[in-house]
Each structure stands twice: as structure tokens, then as C-alpha cells.
Amino acid sequence: MTILAVGRPTRSDPDMKSAGTTRSGGALMQDEPLIFELDCWEKTGVDFPRDDFGPDLDASDLAGLTRASPLRLPGLSEPEAVRHYVRLSQKNHAIDLALYPLGSCTMKHNPRLDEKLARLPGFIDLHPLQPMSTVQGALKVMDALAHWLTTLTGMPAVALSPKAGAHGELCGLHTIRAAHEARGDARKTVLAPTSAHGTNPATAALAGYQVVEIGQTADGHVDIADLAAKLGPDVAAVMVTNPNTCGLFEREIIEIARLTHAAGAYFYCDGANFNAIVGRVRPGDLGVDAMHINLHKTFSTPHGGGGPGAGPVVLSASLAPYAPTPWVVHQGGRLALLEHAVGEATASHGRMSAFHGQMGMYVRALAYMMSHGADGLRQVAEDAVLNANYIKARLSGVMSAAFPDGPCMHEALFDDTWLEGTDITTLDFAKAMIDVGFHPMTMYFPLVVHGAMLIEPTETESRRELDRFCDALLELAAAAKAGDVDRFKGAPFHAPLRRLDETLAARRPKLVWTSGD
Ligand SMILES: Cc1ncc(COP(=O)(O)O)c(C=O)c1O
Known part of the structure; x- marks a missing residue:
């Protein structure tokens, strides 16, 4: 294990100017091989006495289970094991930094x-195949979570099992689809706006639908005239994100x-941004038929990167009978997970996963809801929006807001017109943010905004943290305007790895370690 660098490299170091993926190192940062590259397969970190099983015991007592x-x-x-994982953890940015x-x-x-609550032994040691009588508390958590979600959204039913x-x-x-097919009306098209998150059209295509784009107005909203023109008897659903x-x-x-x-279609709302309106707007009142809620976004559970998180789906009365199983039901004073709700005819489309969903996320989300209360959740939305507008206001003097008129919701969106003539791109600017200790904002999304920089501070940041962030960005923006191009083109200088080939990483990712790589 080699110490790569002692002391923080400066941008004037010749090595710092080289392009590619040169390691830059940093104070107290050591090179870290993968655990499989640590070449001592024969040893273990723990000493087990060999062939010494105690009085009157030998290997035959292992009933053939000897390795x-x-x-x-x-x-x-x-x-060594602890340090390996701590060093690895330091190579990434984290919300705790x-x-x-x-x-x-x-x-x-x-x-x-x-x-802490999610780690209570009564939750963490659960097994999905335990008898119902032994998991009444866990079912109560699911039942209470369902109650909060249906109440906050004004929708009568929720499917808890989706993982993200x-x-x-x-x-x-x-x-x-199950609801349409039950009426003998097999529709084949889903409409989604140009600004939709990539998962919307991708999911619709995966589900076998043809996706048709709805246009966007110049002020960043769904083009209603275009929507009306594209709606027709073949449209199964319209997917719109709101905010x-x-x-x-x-x-x-x-x-x-x-x-x-x-038009006989269902309204699917992408509820990823529910954190901006929770406690203030009930999607059910807006006419929404189905909406997923990313618990990691609105209710602060860890972000699973597509799973294993939880993305419950709230459903309108017209879709509820077609919800996936299982359901938590009340049966004579007890709770049970059932394939069919007692006494109700259902036409469920089946299961989304083998079991009931992610208990760890349910506990965290419910704890978040209960510790905030209804008023607190309303303030979550207000603070998320306030924080984004604070950032928009502070940065707008230098950076160009994509939609400058009026306030934003929980995200401040900038385009790259303010970088014109600097030879610096959104990507360069984002990479330079790493050098000043921040993870880049979302870049080049939504696609409808040129060189988009989408910043979401969330409600959990204090004004001091927001100022620290804005000060850093304003200092970088001033450097960009002053023509300090090297600072951006070569960035990041202080990360464990320099700039990576992102195209190669996306097209040919190495997802599995093989010996000799
Ligand atoms: C608007 C929007 N929709 C859908 C998703 C997909 O959510 P998940 O990452 O939980 O699968 C995201 C994720 O960032 C999103 O921002």
C-alpha cells in the first residue's frame, strides 16, 4: 500500500495539468486495492483452533459440513478490514460530508x-416467511405507513411493494393495463412530456407500450394543446411529473x-417530486389515478440507486381493485398479509416482488412522518421550496436561470448561456465543483434546457450550509468569467481519480471484478 501524496496538490503542479485519469491523491489519502487484490488468501483475520473442537468432539461431529x-x-x-472499508468510503462524496x-x-x-429505529432487532431480524402471529408489529408499521400515504395523497389505496x-x-x-383489459379495451400508447425523467418512457416501453412525446411550452410546462391533439382511443395513460x-x-x-x-385514459403522476408539495397538495384532488412516491426523496430514507429502496404507488378508486398483492388486512383484531382482501372481488395483476417490500425503508419513512407530524411535513415542503428559491436568488446574478420569471418549486434550474464565450461547459463547471468539496448538481437534465444545471438543496439544509454552497459556486463562476479555463478543463484536481472517460464508462462499464483486471 503506497502513500501517493502528502499535502494537497496545487493546480500549478505539472501532474495536475495532465489530462486523463491520472491519480491525483491528496492529504492522507492512500491508494486502495480491491479487497480481492489483497494477496493473502491462505490467511484469515481470525485464528480458529484447527482440529481442536473441545473435549469429546472432532470433525465428524460436523455431520459432513467440514469445508x-x-x-x-x-x-x-x-x-485491515475496517480500514479498507473506511478508506473506500472516503473515495466518494456523501451527504454526511x-x-x-x-x-x-x-x-x-x-x-x-x-x-436507529430501523435497526431495532424486532425489525432487522425479521424473515418474510415468519408466521403472521410473530410479525404483528411489522404489519402494523405497514398499515400505519399505508394510512399516512393515502391520507397525504388523498388517494384510497396504496401498493407498498415496489422497490423504487x-x-x-x-x-x-x-x-x-389490468384495468383497461378488464374492460376489453387493450390500449397500446402512453404519452409523456419531452421533459420527462428517462425512467418514464423507459418504463412504458418495458411494459410494452408505444411512447409518444408531448411538447413543452417556452415557460417549461406541458403543452396542453399538443396533449389534447395526441390523446385518442389508443392512449392508455398520460405520465406527467408534478412539480x-x-x-x-x-x-x-x-x-x-x-x-x-x-379520452378514457388514466392519469399517471410521477410523484418523485412530492417532497415539494407534501402536506400542501393532495394529488387525489387533482385527478391523479396512480402515483409513485420515492420514499427516499420525500420521506428521507437512504437513496437506493434504483433499489433496494421503496416506491409505493397510491391508486385512485378506479384502479384500486387491480393493485398488486399482497395487502395488509385487518382480520378479527389481527393483521394479515393476504393475496385477496377479505370479501372483496379483486382483479389484481399479481405481485411486483416475491415478498411484501422493504421493511427497513417502511420503518424509516414512518419514523420520519411520525417525528414531523402533519404540520411538520407541510413545513418540509415549504422549506424545500424556500431553500431552492434562496439558491436561485443568490446565483441568478451570475448564472442564468432557465426560467427566470417567478419562483421555482424545490429545484433551481440554470442553463449554460452565462458560460457563453468562456470555453467552459456545464461538465467542466460541474467537475470543478468536486475540487471545492461539493458533488456536482444534475447536469444536462432536463433535456429541454441547454446545458442544464439542476440544483436541489432539499429542506434539510440550513441557511449557513446554503451560503457555503452558494459562496463556493459564485467563486467558481467568477473564475470562469475571468477566463481561468485551466481550473475547469482539468478538473477535478483533488479527487481520488481525475476526469474519467464518461462515454467509455457508460458504454463499457466494468461491473464485475475478475482476477488479473
Ligand atoms: C422525476 C423522477 N422520476 C422517476 C425517478 C426514478 O426513481 P428511482 O431512482 O427511485 O427509481 C427519478 C429518480 O431520480 C426522478 O427524478
């Missing part, structure tokens, strides 16, 4: 209280729902 071949795990002492401004992805603080937002979209579309991915509330949302229903 026939070595385990092939690298042998590390306990401090600084504000994490990824727009749309919503990276927010996971309250320690919720973490995108999985929730799939659940919503399967439910919609949308430009960080704006769809003012015509009720009209969108009305037009959709008039």
Missing part, C-alpha cells in the same frame, strides 16, 4: 433517529387530468 476446499476470501486482520445538490435525485439527510420510483412506475402501468423536472408546478394539472379522463 472441502478453501473459502477463497482474502485474509485480513480486523483493523456536504450538501449534495443533485436535482431530481433528491439526496437528503437521513435522520439518525430513523436509522421506476419500479413504482412499472407497477402503475401494470395496474392501468415537473424543470422545478415548476404544472398550473394546468387539473385540465391535464380532465382531458386524459375524457
